[in-house]
Amino acid sequence: MNANVANTIAHETIFSTRNLTKTYKMGVVEVQALRGIDMEIYASEIVVLLGASGSGKSTLVNILGGLDTATAGQVHYRKVNLTEASESELTSYRRLSVGFVFQFYNLIPSLTARENVAIVTEIAEHPMKPEEALALVDLEERMDHFPAQLSGGEQQRVAIARAVAKNPDVLLCDEPTGALDSKTGIIVLKALQKVNQSLGTATVLITHNVVIGGMADRIISLHDGKIAGIRENKVKRLPEEMEW
């Protein structure tokens, strides 16, 4: 993506939600995970979704990523109304437009690092080369290792490479450092920041760790299924400056 294009879409809205509500039925009990969320996510920004366990942040990201559907309200991805999309439309949306990074990496154990990336690039429309994606997360040396031969931090970086290799519009990361110690976590965050800077991919990062909010353009705090506050960082911190 060249700089011009990046500028013109700088404030373009990627996601917008209106009165987004999600209710789960757990047996006879109804759990209100989201209670009317209104928010926007813009191109190229890093947004941190901050909240305690049970605040609804994962539910929100799952709906944004097309893994779950809302009970009421609207979600738009660009011009597309995700609330009305069919199962196969959601699949193709995930396939082409969204990159996921999970807490537990979810790599395919039978594929090497390079192949774990390739399994996504093979089905994408304008992917980068798996090697390129792995170089972006500084793993070009470990490309032919299987997940079982990689450390947790390395596995998570493979997962990031896999998520960005399709050149997605948006990267959704659910507690990407949750399973890692702080030192390794920072390396992973650096990788995410590098991707954001070099590709301009909008990045939504879920965490309960307030410190991580420091690297975001905006921090959206969730509490009990509602937005508790939206804060803009005047000065973004570098991951290596953070500590927890």
Place this chain on the structure above:
Amino acid sequence: MRAINRKLFRDISNMWGMVFVIALMIICGSATYITFLSTLDSLRQSQESYYQEYYFSNVFASLKRAPNALASRVREIEGVNRIELRIQSGVNLEVPGFDEAVTGMVTSLPDEREPLLNRLYLREGRMPNPYVENEIVLGDGFAEGHGLSTGDKLMAVINGRKKELTIVGIGLSPEFIFQGQPGNTSGDLLRFGIMWMRRSPLEAAFDMDGAFNNVVLSVTRGTNEKDVIVQLDQILKSHGGLGAISREDQNSHFFITEEFKQLKQTATIIPTIFILVAAFLLNVVISRLVRTQREQVGILKAFGYTNYEIGIHYSLMVSVIVLIGLAGGILLGHDLGQRLSALYASYYRFPFLHFEINLWDLIAASFICMAAAYSGVFFSIREAVTLPPAEAMRPEQPKIYHKSILEKMGASDLLDQPTKMILRQMGRQRMKIVFGVLGVAFAIALVMLGRMSNDSVKYAVEVEFRQANLFDLGVSFREGISKHAIMEIQRTPGVYYSEGYRSVPVRMIAGHRRYLTALEGHYTNMKLRQILDTEQQPVEIPVEGLLMNKTLGEILKVESGDTITVEFMDGSGRMAQIPTVGFIHQYFGLGCYMNIEKLNSLLPEKSLVSGSYLAIDRAYEDEITAFLKESPFVGEIISKHRMIERFYESTAQTWLIIALFISLFAGATAFSVVYNNARISLSERNRELASLRVLGLTRGEISYILLGELAIVVLVAIPIGFFIGWGITYFTLWSMQTELYRIPMNITAATYALAALVVIVSAVFSGWLVRRKLNRLDLIGVLKTRE
């Protein structure tokens, strides 16, 4: 209920799909085992008590004619217990409303007493009154087939004279459990009737006043029947003795014995396959369960459960699955056994055939299933028990994968990632794949085994009847008649051509080896039959010397060029030395062939024929049959086309049903194996596949990863299954062959196709079921949990 037992039942109900398919295999295995073995036992027991209670004789001899006074000499033979002198002869019958040629056999009953041997069991009616001329007891199979009962009348040609007979009783005897024309390989209840009459009317009809032409003996325990036969032959020699035989050569007994042998084979091979497959499946399922329950085992042990208690827990789980299968197997086996027994009871006429499950068969079936299951899961249970708790509670180490052989050979660039996943997964779980392939391969072998009789016997029938026998009608005469009769037959309207042959009972003697068979004389340029050599090529009847059946040559240890001693058992007592000039090939029987003129020159009556082959205009077949039936000389009339038709109608029909049943069972096997493998893969790779869905792979794409493995298993299993099926079929045929029966190995393309189709359809069905589960993958759940 203890909590740990509750866990047992919950675990079982959580994996009911897999429990069901394993139980299904055990059901198939134990049901077939019980069905076949208990039917066999019921038949054997019925046979044994029938033989005993109705005094089935040990030795049988036919002769031309001897005075009753000869009995005293027979009685002197050491070891002879009871003797019954009888008149027995072939008759022609006419059943109203049934156009085909019907022959029968009438046996005399003593006038004023019960026979001492081969007594009658009366199903209905009474015995014929003494000295009354036209009363008969009719064999129950024939009566049932034609819907005849007491009071009905029947026309018979007895020794050339037409008589109207009244049925006063319907009965059966141990001598005719199998009712078929002598020399015919399949029973025929419609065209061959057994009947009994009092002796005096038969004496009059056959001019046998104070004489007999058939004698049966029982011998005391421990007597060597062979010695009795030699002495009896000696006594009967000058009275036209046709050679005495023991039970094992008696038509009915021989066929039942053969049937028992086949049943025994079936009862061994088929259940073994099912139980093996069930053991495979149990092994795979339990070892997976133990793996997924590592943490639970650790926690239980941490709480203080002993290794013994945990071992018992998983053993109980296996036992419950086996017991579910056994219970189903007993129910199904009981039902199928009753049906099978009823089927046998319609072919083999017993006064009583009560099917019951033999307790020992049941215990054996249970033991085999349990043993197979436990041996299958022994190592997994041991693994569960020996794990130290701390280790058990730690999640299993991430699995190490390797590049597949195909990739190491350089095909890496040609394969996409999903295909690599399939290959590497298979490489990691070799035993599971091997079991899967073997399971499906056995299913294929089962289908082939189910079609074995069909394929092989059909082939034999085609060769013997279509290739070797070119005639339309085969007529055998009651006695040898002048060869001029052939000319007369040829003049019958509709007959194109007729040629005679002569068949003489002989004893072939080579050194100390001897064998009772028939020597057939044919014209060297005969047109309506072909004798096939061991390469199945037609050979001409030699002018000098005889052609011998290859198996008979092996029995007698005769080689081409050897001279053999032939003792004619036609009552003439003549002997001849004849060179063996070649060997021939036959699937049924053990015949010898030579030139008819040469044969006649060795016998007292020079120009006789004992039968004739006819080529006819088939439009006139009924008329010709009716015309021939009128002749007092004509015995049996065989319509080749009707015989083949009948064969395909009855026997082939039965085989079709059997093949269908076995194919269903085989389909269940293939389904079980494939479904189980798929379910296990699914539960092991649930997380992986859900992650891929999240990454944007479609349902079809992840189905490919999971089901591609199964497709490979099935595709690899097909040729292996063909090979195993070939081997088992070969072994089964080899172990079933007897002196009289050599069923050729012939597996048709249709059988291969059916076998493949059965497993492919089953695999597709189980694939479809698993695919439905794939559609319901929990995409969010897997992302939040650690592996």
